[in-house]
Amino acid sequence: SLFFNFYGASCPTAELIVANTVRSASSSDPTVPGKLLRLVFHDCFVEGCDASVMLQGNGTERSDPGNGSLGGFQVIDSAKRMLEIFCPGTVSCADVVALAARDAVAITGGPELQIPTGRRDGRVSAAANVRPNIIDTSFTMNEMINIFTAKGLSLEDLVVLSGAHTIGSAHCSAFSDRFQLDSKGKRTLIDSSLDRNYADELMQRCPVHASDSITVVNDPGTSSSFDNQYYQNLVAHKGLFQSDSVLLDDKRTRALVEDFANDQERFFQSWGQSFLKLTSIGVKTGEEGEIRQFCSVTNG
Numbered sequence: 001s002l003f004f005n006f007y008g009a010s011c012p013t014a015e016l017i018v019a020n021t022v023r024s025a026s027s028s029d030p031t032v033p034g035k036l037l038r039l040v041f042h043d044c045f046v047e048g049c050d051a052s053v054m055l056q057g058n059g060t061e062r063s064d065p066g067n068g069s070l071g072g073f074q075v076i077d078s079a080k081r082m083l084e085i086f087c088p089g090t091v092s093c094a095d096v097v098a099l100a101a102r103d104a105v106a107i108t109g110g111p112e113l114q115i116p117t118g119r120r121d122g123r124v125s126a127a128a129n130v131r132p133n134i135i136d137t138s139f140t141m142n143e144m145i146n147i148f149t150a151k152g153l154s155l156e157d158l159v160v161l162s163g164a165h166t167i168g169s170a171h172c173s174a175f176s177d178r179f180q181l182d183s184k185g186k187r188t189l190i191d192s193s194l195d196r197n198y199a200d201e202l203m204q205r206c207p208v209h210a211s212d213s214i215t216v217v218n219d220p221g222t223s224s225s226f227d228n229q230y231y232q233n234l235v236a237h238k239g240l241f242q243s244d245s246v247l248l249d250d251k252r253t254r255a256l257v258e259d260f261a262n263d264q265e266r267f268f269q270s271w272g273q274s275f276l277k278l279t280s281i282g283v284k285t286g287e288e289g290e291i292r293q294f295c296s297v298t299n300g
Protein backbone atom coordinates (compact mmCIF):
# COMPACT_ATOMS: atom_id res chain seq x y z
CA SER A 1 0.00 0.00 0.00
CA LEU A 2 0.93 3.67 -0.18
CA PHE A 3 2.15 5.78 2.76
CA PHE A 4 2.04 9.43 3.64
CA ASN A 5 5.54 10.89 3.55
CA PHE A 6 6.92 7.71 1.97
CA TYR A 7 10.08 9.62 0.98
CA GLY A 8 10.47 11.28 4.41
CA ALA A 9 13.75 9.46 5.09
CA SER A 10 14.94 8.49 1.59
CA CYS A 11 14.35 11.84 -0.12
CA PRO A 12 12.99 14.48 2.26
CA THR A 13 12.87 17.19 -0.41
CA ALA A 14 11.01 15.07 -2.98
CA GLU A 15 7.63 16.76 -2.67
CA LEU A 16 9.20 20.21 -2.51
CA ILE A 17 11.19 19.58 -5.68
CA VAL A 18 8.04 18.56 -7.54
CA ALA A 19 6.06 21.52 -6.17
CA ASN A 20 8.76 24.01 -7.15
CA THR A 21 9.06 22.56 -10.64
CA VAL A 22 5.29 22.72 -11.15
CA ARG A 23 5.15 26.26 -9.79
CA SER A 24 7.88 27.62 -12.02
CA ALA A 25 6.65 25.80 -15.13
CA SER A 26 3.11 27.08 -14.50
CA SER A 27 4.22 30.65 -14.05
CA SER A 28 5.94 30.68 -17.43
CA ASP A 29 3.18 28.65 -19.12
CA PRO A 30 -0.34 28.95 -17.65
CA THR A 31 -1.53 25.90 -19.62
CA VAL A 32 0.64 23.63 -17.48
CA PRO A 33 -1.73 22.98 -14.54
CA GLY A 34 -4.53 21.74 -16.81
CA LYS A 35 -2.16 19.44 -18.64
CA LEU A 36 -0.77 17.96 -15.45
CA LEU A 37 -4.20 17.35 -13.99
CA ARG A 38 -5.38 15.57 -17.12
CA LEU A 39 -2.20 13.52 -17.29
CA VAL A 40 -2.82 11.77 -13.97
CA PHE A 41 -6.31 10.74 -15.13
CA HIS A 42 -4.95 9.19 -18.31
CA ASP A 43 -2.16 7.51 -16.36
CA CYS A 44 -4.28 6.04 -13.58
CA PHE A 45 -7.07 4.73 -15.83
CA VAL A 46 -4.66 2.68 -17.94
CA GLU A 47 -2.57 0.06 -16.07
CA GLY A 48 -3.09 2.02 -12.83
CA CYS A 49 -1.07 4.99 -11.54
CA ASP A 50 2.30 3.73 -12.76
CA ALA A 51 3.54 6.36 -15.23
CA SER A 52 2.77 4.00 -18.14
CA VAL A 53 1.47 7.13 -19.88
CA MET A 54 4.98 8.62 -19.83
CA LEU A 55 6.71 5.89 -21.86
CA GLN A 56 7.70 6.87 -25.36
CA GLY A 57 8.08 4.65 -28.39
CA ASN A 58 6.18 2.72 -31.00
CA GLY A 59 2.93 1.32 -29.74
CA THR A 60 3.00 2.90 -26.28
CA GLU A 61 -0.02 4.58 -24.69
CA ARG A 62 1.48 7.93 -25.50
CA SER A 63 1.53 7.09 -29.21
CA ASP A 64 -2.21 6.39 -29.29
CA PRO A 65 -4.33 9.11 -30.93
CA GLY A 66 -6.57 8.97 -27.83
CA ASN A 67 -3.65 10.46 -25.93
CA GLY A 68 -2.60 12.82 -28.72
CA SER A 69 -3.69 15.97 -26.92
CA LEU A 70 -1.97 15.17 -23.61
CA GLY A 71 0.78 17.49 -22.41
CA GLY A 72 2.91 18.30 -19.42
CA PHE A 73 5.42 15.52 -20.09
CA GLN A 74 8.39 17.91 -20.01
CA VAL A 75 7.37 19.20 -16.59
CA ILE A 76 7.39 15.66 -15.20
CA ASP A 77 10.73 14.99 -16.92
CA SER A 78 12.29 18.10 -15.49
CA ALA A 79 11.12 17.36 -11.93
CA LYS A 80 12.48 13.85 -12.33
CA ARG A 81 15.84 15.17 -13.57
CA MET A 82 16.15 17.26 -10.43
CA LEU A 83 15.12 14.31 -8.25
CA GLU A 84 17.78 12.12 -9.85
CA ILE A 85 20.38 14.70 -8.84
CA PHE A 86 19.25 14.91 -5.21
CA CYS A 87 18.02 11.36 -4.64
CA PRO A 88 19.17 9.04 -7.44
CA GLY A 89 17.00 6.02 -8.13
CA THR A 90 14.55 6.82 -5.35
CA VAL A 91 11.42 8.64 -6.46
CA SER A 92 9.13 6.98 -9.01
CA CYS A 93 7.76 8.74 -12.07
CA ALA A 94 4.32 7.49 -11.00
CA ASP A 95 4.59 9.50 -7.77
CA VAL A 96 5.84 12.55 -9.67
CA VAL A 97 2.80 12.38 -11.98
CA ALA A 98 0.42 12.14 -8.99
CA LEU A 99 2.17 14.83 -6.94
CA ALA A 100 2.35 17.20 -9.91
CA ALA A 101 -1.42 16.89 -10.44
CA ARG A 102 -2.00 17.49 -6.73
CA ASP A 103 0.18 20.61 -6.96
CA ALA A 104 -1.55 21.81 -10.14
CA VAL A 105 -4.85 21.90 -8.23
CA ALA A 106 -3.34 23.80 -5.30
CA ILE A 107 -1.59 26.32 -7.57
CA THR A 108 -4.84 27.19 -9.33
CA GLY A 109 -6.63 27.83 -6.03
CA GLY A 110 -8.06 24.39 -5.32
CA PRO A 111 -7.78 22.42 -2.10
CA GLU A 112 -4.30 21.68 -0.74
CA LEU A 113 -4.06 17.96 -0.19
CA GLN A 114 -1.70 15.50 1.40
CA ILE A 115 -1.48 12.39 -0.76
CA PRO A 116 0.27 9.13 0.03
CA THR A 117 3.24 8.01 -2.08
CA GLY A 118 5.21 4.86 -2.80
CA ARG A 119 3.88 4.07 -6.27
CA ARG A 120 6.29 2.10 -8.48
CA ASP A 121 6.71 2.54 -12.23
CA GLY A 122 5.19 0.04 -14.63
CA ARG A 123 6.95 -1.65 -17.52
CA VAL A 124 3.87 -2.13 -19.69
CA SER A 125 2.44 0.55 -21.96
CA ALA A 126 0.31 -0.44 -24.94
CA ALA A 127 -1.62 1.87 -27.22
CA ALA A 128 -4.38 -0.72 -27.48
CA ASN A 129 -5.16 -0.24 -23.78
CA VAL A 130 -5.98 3.44 -24.15
CA ARG A 131 -9.34 3.52 -25.93
CA PRO A 132 -11.02 0.77 -23.87
CA ASN A 133 -10.11 2.52 -20.60
CA ILE A 134 -10.42 6.21 -21.32
CA ILE A 135 -13.86 7.76 -21.51
CA ASP A 136 -14.80 9.45 -24.74
CA THR A 137 -16.90 12.62 -24.69
CA SER A 138 -19.61 10.77 -26.62
CA PHE A 139 -20.15 8.12 -23.93
CA THR A 140 -23.54 7.69 -22.31
CA MET A 141 -23.89 7.86 -18.56
CA ASN A 142 -24.04 4.06 -18.37
CA GLU A 143 -20.84 3.68 -20.38
CA MET A 144 -19.09 6.15 -18.08
CA ILE A 145 -20.39 4.34 -15.01
CA ASN A 146 -19.08 1.03 -16.35
CA ILE A 147 -15.55 2.35 -16.72
CA PHE A 148 -15.58 4.13 -13.36
CA THR A 149 -16.92 1.04 -11.61
CA ALA A 150 -14.20 -1.08 -13.17
CA LYS A 151 -11.66 1.28 -11.53
CA GLY A 152 -13.35 1.07 -8.13
CA LEU A 153 -14.81 4.56 -8.51
CA SER A 154 -18.41 5.51 -7.79
CA LEU A 155 -21.02 7.63 -9.51
CA GLU A 156 -20.21 10.37 -7.02
CA ASP A 157 -16.51 10.13 -7.97
CA LEU A 158 -17.55 10.65 -11.62
CA VAL A 159 -19.33 13.89 -10.74
CA VAL A 160 -16.51 15.08 -8.49
CA LEU A 161 -13.59 14.21 -10.77
CA SER A 162 -15.31 15.70 -13.82
CA GLY A 163 -14.90 18.91 -11.81
CA ALA A 164 -11.30 18.82 -13.07
CA HIS A 165 -12.78 20.52 -16.14
CA THR A 166 -12.88 23.66 -14.00
CA ILE A 167 -9.42 24.35 -15.44
CA GLY A 168 -7.75 23.91 -18.80
CA SER A 169 -8.82 23.89 -22.38
CA ALA A 170 -9.96 21.65 -25.20
CA HIS A 171 -9.50 21.32 -28.93
CA CYS A 172 -12.50 22.01 -31.16
CA SER A 173 -12.63 18.36 -32.18
CA ALA A 174 -13.45 17.37 -28.58
CA PHE A 175 -16.98 18.76 -28.84
CA SER A 176 -17.60 18.99 -32.59
CA ASP A 177 -19.99 16.03 -32.29
CA ARG A 178 -22.46 18.43 -30.72
CA PHE A 179 -22.72 20.25 -34.03
CA GLN A 180 -23.53 19.21 -37.55
CA LEU A 181 -22.43 20.66 -40.87
CA ASP A 182 -25.39 21.76 -42.97
CA SER A 183 -25.48 21.71 -46.78
CA LYS A 184 -23.96 25.22 -46.91
CA GLY A 185 -20.98 24.04 -44.89
CA LYS A 186 -22.16 25.87 -41.80
CA ARG A 187 -22.30 24.31 -38.33
CA THR A 188 -25.61 23.94 -36.58
CA LEU A 189 -26.34 22.75 -33.08
CA ILE A 190 -27.71 19.23 -32.85
CA ASP A 191 -27.32 18.79 -29.10
CA SER A 192 -30.32 20.34 -27.41
CA SER A 193 -28.75 20.09 -23.95
CA LEU A 194 -26.49 23.04 -24.79
CA ASP A 195 -27.34 26.70 -24.17
CA ARG A 196 -27.88 28.43 -27.53
CA ASN A 197 -25.74 31.48 -26.88
CA TYR A 198 -22.91 29.38 -25.57
CA ALA A 199 -23.23 27.10 -28.60
CA ASP A 200 -23.02 30.14 -30.91
CA GLU A 201 -19.89 31.28 -29.13
CA LEU A 202 -18.31 27.84 -29.53
CA MET A 203 -19.15 27.76 -33.24
CA GLN A 204 -17.54 31.16 -33.68
CA ARG A 205 -14.37 30.05 -31.98
CA CYS A 206 -14.25 26.85 -33.95
CA PRO A 207 -14.85 27.78 -37.58
CA VAL A 208 -15.32 24.84 -39.89
CA HIS A 209 -11.94 25.13 -41.55
CA ALA A 210 -10.10 26.15 -38.41
CA SER A 211 -6.68 24.80 -37.67
CA ASP A 212 -6.48 21.68 -35.51
CA SER A 213 -4.53 23.60 -32.92
CA ILE A 214 -7.33 25.99 -31.93
CA THR A 215 -8.48 25.52 -28.35
CA VAL A 216 -11.41 26.72 -26.29
CA VAL A 217 -11.36 27.14 -22.52
CA ASN A 218 -13.07 24.42 -20.53
CA ASP A 219 -14.72 26.57 -17.91
CA PRO A 220 -15.74 29.92 -19.41
CA GLY A 221 -15.03 32.63 -16.89
CA THR A 222 -12.60 30.87 -14.60
CA SER A 223 -10.61 28.40 -16.70
CA SER A 224 -7.44 29.07 -14.76
CA SER A 225 -8.92 28.76 -11.33
CA PHE A 226 -9.90 25.57 -9.63
CA ASP A 227 -13.34 26.51 -8.31
CA ASN A 228 -16.97 25.35 -8.49
CA GLN A 229 -17.79 27.52 -11.52
CA TYR A 230 -17.75 24.34 -13.62
CA TYR A 231 -20.88 23.11 -11.82
CA GLN A 232 -22.56 26.51 -12.11
CA ASN A 233 -21.87 26.36 -15.83
CA LEU A 234 -23.36 22.86 -16.00
CA VAL A 235 -26.52 24.11 -14.30
CA ALA A 236 -26.66 26.91 -16.89
CA HIS A 237 -26.43 24.27 -19.68
CA LYS A 238 -22.90 25.38 -20.53
CA GLY A 239 -21.04 22.11 -20.14
CA LEU A 240 -18.42 21.95 -22.88
CA PHE A 241 -18.42 18.21 -23.55
CA GLN A 242 -21.45 16.02 -24.02
CA SER A 243 -20.03 13.99 -21.10
CA ASP A 244 -20.21 17.11 -18.91
CA SER A 245 -23.78 18.03 -19.87
CA VAL A 246 -24.93 14.50 -19.14
CA LEU A 247 -24.10 15.02 -15.45
CA LEU A 248 -26.86 17.61 -15.26
CA ASP A 249 -29.27 15.82 -17.55
CA ASP A 250 -29.16 12.44 -15.77
CA LYS A 251 -31.40 12.33 -12.72
CA ARG A 252 -28.90 10.15 -10.87
CA THR A 253 -26.30 12.92 -10.79
CA ARG A 254 -28.23 16.16 -11.13
CA ALA A 255 -28.69 16.81 -7.39
CA LEU A 256 -24.98 16.48 -6.71
CA VAL A 257 -24.14 18.86 -9.57
CA GLU A 258 -26.54 21.39 -8.02
CA ASP A 259 -25.04 20.90 -4.56
CA PHE A 260 -21.52 21.55 -5.85
CA ALA A 261 -22.75 24.57 -7.82
CA ASN A 262 -24.08 26.03 -4.58
CA ASP A 263 -21.34 24.96 -2.22
CA GLN A 264 -17.69 25.14 -3.22
CA GLU A 265 -16.56 23.91 0.18
CA ARG A 266 -18.52 20.71 -0.32
CA PHE A 267 -16.92 20.24 -3.76
CA PHE A 268 -13.45 20.75 -2.29
CA GLN A 269 -14.11 18.23 0.51
CA SER A 270 -15.34 15.66 -1.98
CA TRP A 271 -12.47 16.41 -4.34
CA GLY A 272 -9.99 15.43 -1.64
CA GLN A 273 -11.61 12.03 -1.24
CA SER A 274 -12.12 11.30 -4.92
CA PHE A 275 -8.66 12.47 -5.92
CA LEU A 276 -7.17 10.12 -3.35
CA LYS A 277 -9.14 7.25 -4.89
CA LEU A 278 -8.12 8.26 -8.43
CA THR A 279 -4.44 8.39 -7.54
CA SER A 280 -4.60 4.99 -5.82
CA ILE A 281 -6.02 3.02 -8.76
CA GLY A 282 -4.05 -0.16 -9.47
CA VAL A 283 -0.87 1.09 -7.83
CA LYS A 284 2.24 -1.06 -7.88
CA THR A 285 4.13 -1.04 -4.59
CA GLY A 286 6.91 -2.85 -2.73
CA GLU A 287 8.89 -5.00 -5.14
CA GLU A 288 6.51 -4.57 -8.08
CA GLY A 289 7.59 -2.55 -11.09
CA GLU A 290 10.69 -0.38 -10.84
CA ILE A 291 11.93 3.13 -10.15
CA ARG A 292 12.64 4.45 -13.61
CA GLN A 293 15.72 6.53 -14.18
CA PHE A 294 14.10 8.48 -17.01
CA CYS A 295 10.34 8.75 -17.12
CA SER A 296 10.11 8.21 -20.87
CA VAL A 297 11.86 4.82 -20.93
CA THR A 298 11.91 1.71 -18.77
CA ASN A 299 15.25 0.83 -17.17
CA GLY A 300 17.46 -1.30 -19.41
Ligand code: HEM
Binds near residue numbers: 035041136164278
Ligand atom coordinates in the same frame (compact mmCIF):
# COMPACT_ATOMS: atom_id res chain seq x y z
C1 HEM B 1 -15.40 11.58 -17.21
C2 HEM B 1 -14.98 11.57 -18.43
C3 HEM B 1 -14.03 12.54 -19.05
C4 HEM B 1 -14.04 12.87 -20.36
C5 HEM B 1 -14.96 12.35 -21.43
C6 HEM B 1 -12.99 13.84 -20.56
C7 HEM B 1 -12.66 14.38 -21.78
C8 HEM B 1 -11.78 15.41 -21.97
C9 HEM B 1 -11.47 16.02 -23.22
C10 HEM B 1 -12.00 15.58 -24.57
C11 HEM B 1 -10.63 17.03 -23.01
C12 HEM B 1 -10.05 18.01 -24.04
C13 HEM B 1 -8.74 17.51 -24.57
C14 HEM B 1 -8.26 18.37 -25.71
O1 HEM B 1 -9.00 18.49 -26.70
O2 HEM B 1 -7.16 18.94 -25.62
C15 HEM B 1 -10.39 17.09 -21.59
C16 HEM B 1 -9.61 18.01 -20.97
C17 HEM B 1 -9.28 17.94 -19.64
N1 HEM B 1 -9.63 16.93 -18.75
FE1 HEM B 1 -11.04 15.56 -19.04
N2 HEM B 1 -12.38 14.08 -19.38
C18 HEM B 1 -12.96 13.30 -18.42
C19 HEM B 1 -12.58 13.21 -17.09
C20 HEM B 1 -11.52 13.87 -16.55
C21 HEM B 1 -10.95 13.60 -15.26
C22 HEM B 1 -11.41 12.50 -14.32
C23 HEM B 1 -9.93 14.48 -15.09
C24 HEM B 1 -8.96 14.63 -13.95
C25 HEM B 1 -9.23 14.29 -12.72
C26 HEM B 1 -9.90 15.33 -16.27
C27 HEM B 1 -9.08 16.41 -16.44
C28 HEM B 1 -9.04 17.20 -17.57
C29 HEM B 1 -8.31 18.45 -17.64
C30 HEM B 1 -7.58 19.15 -16.51
C31 HEM B 1 -8.45 18.91 -18.95
C32 HEM B 1 -7.81 20.15 -19.57
C33 HEM B 1 -6.54 19.72 -20.26
C34 HEM B 1 -5.68 20.86 -20.77
O3 HEM B 1 -5.91 21.99 -20.39
O4 HEM B 1 -4.76 20.58 -21.56
N3 HEM B 1 -10.84 14.91 -17.14
N4 HEM B 1 -11.09 16.08 -20.98
Ligand SMILES: [Ca+2]
Binds near residue numbers: 044045051
Ligand atom coordinates in the same frame (compact mmCIF):
# COMPACT_ATOMS: atom_id res chain seq x y z
CA1 LIG C 1 -0.81 3.99 -16.03
Ligand SMILES: [Ca+2]
Binds near residue numbers: 166223224226228230
Ligand atom coordinates in the same frame (compact mmCIF):
# COMPACT_ATOMS: atom_id res chain seq x y z
CA1 LIG D 1 -12.82 27.24 -12.98
